[in-house]
Amino acid sequence: MELGPVFRAVMHQKGRFWLVALEVAITLAIVVNCVNLALDLKAKYSRPTGLAEEEILVVRIDPFAPEFSEEDYRDVVRERDLEALRALPGVRAATAIHQVPLSGGGSATGRRARGTEDEPSTTPYFVVSSGAIEALGVELVAGRDFTEAELAMDTEDFEGETTPAIVSRAHAEKVFGDPAPLGKVMESTTGESSEYVVGVVDRMPNSWPDNEENAEYAVLMSGRPGSARRAYYLVRAEPGAVEAVFPMLDEAVLGVEPGRIVEVETMVDVKRDTFSANHALVKILSAIIALLVFVTGLGVVGLTSFSVTQRRRQIGTRRALGATRGAILRYFLVENWLVIGLGLVLGVGLTYGLNYALAEAAAAPKLGWELLAGGAALLWAAGLAAALWPAVRATRVAPVVATRTV
């Protein structure tokens, strides 16, 4: 291999080669960091939530009829609503819930295991009526669902007493250090509110799925969800029946009591809205990566072309002295290989530097070496591809060129 002469030629022309190396280095730093960010964002919204997301429809109710200020009236309407919803063809289950999972807005409180002095854990909770487990599509892995008696009880009956709860496994492990803490009690720091665990679901999301730390902490509490101002129903359709069920829901509910504003949304849309900024950013980052690789590719094409043009006579001379086309091609590819390689070595440092800076300025995720290796391989391949066309052109220089200007 003619590494020696190639290297000396590069050193002779160092200004421009250093430039391309620097360009490759910065490109590597940006590309790898962008991919890292994009993957992190993507992981957040493609993480399985445990819900039957594709089959759930969210019905938002805003009552305006004055009767809704009466709790008894709301109880009657809720039961009749659920009955009407469940009777629709294609509906598999329906439940009332006081907040919508994955929606970005909800309630949370603090709980710790009774008898401990632990720091209370963040405890996002959902007050639900009957049918919640099936409507959510979550999997009960230990214990049981709420009983009829538990669901029928008024929250005020529980005053000072402990109420039933179904917890997500992640939350059970956090609070009790036990994946199936059936019968155990958790409480607020003051001890004024407490719940005993009757069941554990495998996985259940809360309202803040973008919060890395506690996205899987969730607790279902039995009760009578819905206030004078707002109520939600989750309706789970049979697989594939979501579109058919969608237009029937508001009429079904308004048929029971017209004094309300009803809006229906699919759970898929709810989740997409919550993650809209994430989706947008992933698209932006992908566009930047593509553009940047393109721009750097252009730079490599420019450099190699120039290098070829400047050395037409030299190439001609070499060809006249017996160098094959393959040898000429190899020469330029090796040259390119050296410059890009230099850039990539520089780039490793820059990449980690940028990652550190971004982590400091904007809490960017840490970078794994696999990504860096992948990014380097990608740029290497792109660089070689970009150099190929000018290098092939170099091989077409006729040996006779050598004689022309002598």
Add this chain to the structure above:
Amino acid sequence: MLAYQLRIAAASLRRTPVLSALLVAGIALGVAVATTFVTTFHVMASDPIPDKSRQLFYVQVDNWTPERPWDRDRPEEPPDQLSWRDSQNLLASALPTRQTASFKADLTVHPASRDERPFRALTRVTRPDFFEMFEVPFLYGGPWDEAAEADRAPVVVLDEETNRKLFGGEDSVGETVRIEDRPFTVVGVVAPWSPRPKFFDVTNGALEDPEALYVPLSLTPEMEIRTTGNTSNWKPWDGEEFADFLESESIWLQMWVELPTAEARQEYEDFLAAYVREQQAVGRLTRPVNNRLRDVREWMTVSEVVPPEAKTMLIIGLLFLLVCAINLVGILLGKFLGRAPEVGVRRALGASRGAVFAQHLVECEVVGLLGGAVGIVLSAVVLRVLNRLFSEDLELFALDLTMLGAGVALALVAGLVAGLYPAWRICRVAPATYLKQQ
């Protein structure tokens, strides 16, 4: 001299049209990406009310439990909102030139026509000072007056869109609209207005549009208006009634005061401290005195209005432009050195190094400016796409004059950075070498 250099630069660029187009495209791409992210950052980090941001102060009082601070990660910080009780007590002060406590609610509006379904409208429940304090522009009418506020009068200010929906965009002052359970009289219509960030309530979405309706704060107790914004509390309140909620330590209101001078500010600070001590004497506010009076900019910084992603994208956008500039250096170097024989002749005929250097730098700046112009147009297009990506109906990001200036400046700097080295190289060409060859 400059005109001459510009003429030569134009001639030089025309001689190699493909290469020139490539140069301009390269810089345009860089400027487009950089301007886009500078703009998004600027929108989030800009001062929403520059002529008054030093006179408007956000009021914070620490009413949290002695057991733990409001924010465990920043234990020195008092809670970010006020309770009804504290805000009502503080509003009794006559010290501020203007003041308001406000919150966001969701109210049902019943259109007059029977065919239309009632709809929910986001509402700012606030005091009349709100409008003048925050320089809200009016299309028709104006704010309600202090008497209406004191009398709990059912009056409403609509935004332009709601006025269009309800009254076809006509001057609706004096008309009646049913909101919740009672008829309200329209007193004003706000002209399109959306400060970015929405500084008066950053706790509930700093990039959202202002609310559609404005109603008096004094109506809150009797209409039992609940906030749809964040509510935090450290203990459950006693009782079930709305009045009990109002009496509780739940925090859900944002309070602002206008204090035009440093003395006024000092006076108000003393008043706040005295108020807290007075409450402590009756057994409330058990944490150490920890009040804050922050002006608009301070409050934007403390509440971290600029999302980390915006900073990330800003850094990445500028680096992108740097790559484009380096790319340009390579191409320009090739182009200039290819012209070395010609420059050799010019030098031999008496052109100074400085003249050659300046000539080539001008050419680079021409490329930079052309690229900048194309880049800014591109950026405007990209920003429209971004608006669509982030939200269906929000005009979040737009280029303004400052951003146009920033785009041009970026283009010029990129042209300069890219041109320096090639221009320096070419001006050091020794004439003799090239003269000999020819």
